Amino acid sequence: MSGVLILVVGALTAIGTYLVTSRALSRIVLGFALLGHAAVLALVTAGGRAGDPPLADRLETSADAADPLPQALSLTAIVISFGLTLFLLALAGRQRQLSGDDLVEDDIEDRRIAEHTEAEQ
């Protein structure tokens, strides 16, 4: 059970990281969505085995209740990553308005160095 989850976390992280290193912001957004899922899944896995619902009035009767803390943390993390996905999409939209695509451009230093080497050749 847990082994499968860990493999899924690994796969999601790998694909997510690959997408985040891309130049197009739309792919980066997808990458972060996958990375967010991976992190949340890791949190849930950290809570141990699945068990009975951890309800206050049932705790006495049920010996193997699930750990509620990672689930509470996961919910918070999901909300945060949802908000940030929207922000990234807005940023991608703005970039599209400004330049016609949603590609991340080179930073100033990179462009300066490129100009410098071109000038020297």
Place this chain on the structure above:
Amino acid sequence: MSVLVGLAVIVPLLAAMVSLGVRRHAFLRDTVVLGSLVGVTVMSAVLLIQVEANGSLVVRVGGWLPQLGIVLVADMFAVLVLSVAMVTITLVEAFSIGQRRSTAGADPTVAAPMLMVLTAGVALSVLTGDLFTLFVAFELMLVASYVLLTHKGQAGQVRSGMTYVVINLFASTLFLFGVAFVYSATGTVNLALLVERIPELQTEVRWGIGLWFLVVFGTKAAMFPLFSWLPDSYPTAPTTITAVFAGLLTKIGVYVMIRFHTLMSMDDLGTVILVIAGFTMIVGVLGALAQDDMKRILSFHIVSQIGYMLMGLGLFSVAGVAGAIIFVVHQIPVKTVLFLVGAMVETDRRSSALSKLGGLVSSRPWLAVAFALPALSLAGLPPFSGFVAKLALIDAGVEAGTVAIVVVGLVGSALTLLSMVKIWAGVFWGPQNAPAFHAPESEEWAPRSATARGWSTMSLATGAAVALTLAIALFAGPLWDMSERAATELLDGEVYVTDVLGSER
């Protein structure tokens, strides 16, 4: 008294909501924002006095046990950094109210509420007593910073904003993974419980957790080699926003690193941190020397100065950590005031490129003084606050017998002075290259009377910030005592555990 600990987080959040509601009414909005900032500053000053006299204050949010709920811990280190941070944010907000009428300024309908969200994030990340709340606080702070950086939607801001957001978001995801690792290794995210449980783990697991969080916090703190997002993004924001970022965001990253790595007794990582510290100092300052724009030079200096704080942490001695703490306390106002002067230069001359500036020492002599004092302090010349902080670090380094890092630190200081001289020569000396703002060229510039009034507000805020940096040097004695106490508490860990867990153990 402990109600103040919670209020320091809640008041800015409420002010953010209210000021968002009244964002079109300039007077109401500014009153709410400035009023609550002054309130929080007074609160944190009261907390500082209280904690200094009676020891840490702990609040259990909702009355939950520390194992389950959120705890806020106002210990010496927290209140010290909180007070300086709040004073600094207040001064920047006063400054930006004065700057509103110039085109270089941020859009206040967005910037004022977002600044309050950022303030709440800063307060929460300083006060929080568990790792996950720290993650939420970081997100609060960073989300506000994303919006502040990109809200004007100009091409340069969107371009550098994308790099900034993507890198910080990636670091936040790593943070979340880190929380999961720590939870599965120890079964808790509460810092006080972790103080007891992490040293019991296997060495490999401890190293893993320590290095993982070094990368996470190091990205936020812009340490070598994870700093490349900073000099590219900071200068593109409106300068008052950059002033807040420069003074606070990276320092909170360092604050958290100091708190985590000392409390969890990660002494084994000392050498790794020292090597990184050395590279951060030198690479940052060399980057600064290569630049020809005031804001970009100052941005690279943020990186370089982070190295000194890491050096204090890497020593893992009371003297070293105390040095790092007093360095953080001195850096917050000094870095901010340098950017505020940069903002005034920009308002005056509509440029921050060294080649387009010059001769300000004769046209704006007071501005030159307001730059020179913190610049000398940044370079670490006596009798300024930077000297006190650097002396403490160098002393701790010599005491620990790590000569290499001391030498690197001194070389870094000399190069810092050199690049400050470069700004001085480019901006304040020489012929006046650009027209002053008295002759407005475009319609965007407001009527002169309004600008003049704004100018005096800006001068007043900058003057107060300069006075704050001087006060740090003046009260170096008491501040050092507090830093030393904070460092002792952090390295011992026992005080923190007893404060938070109390009788439940």
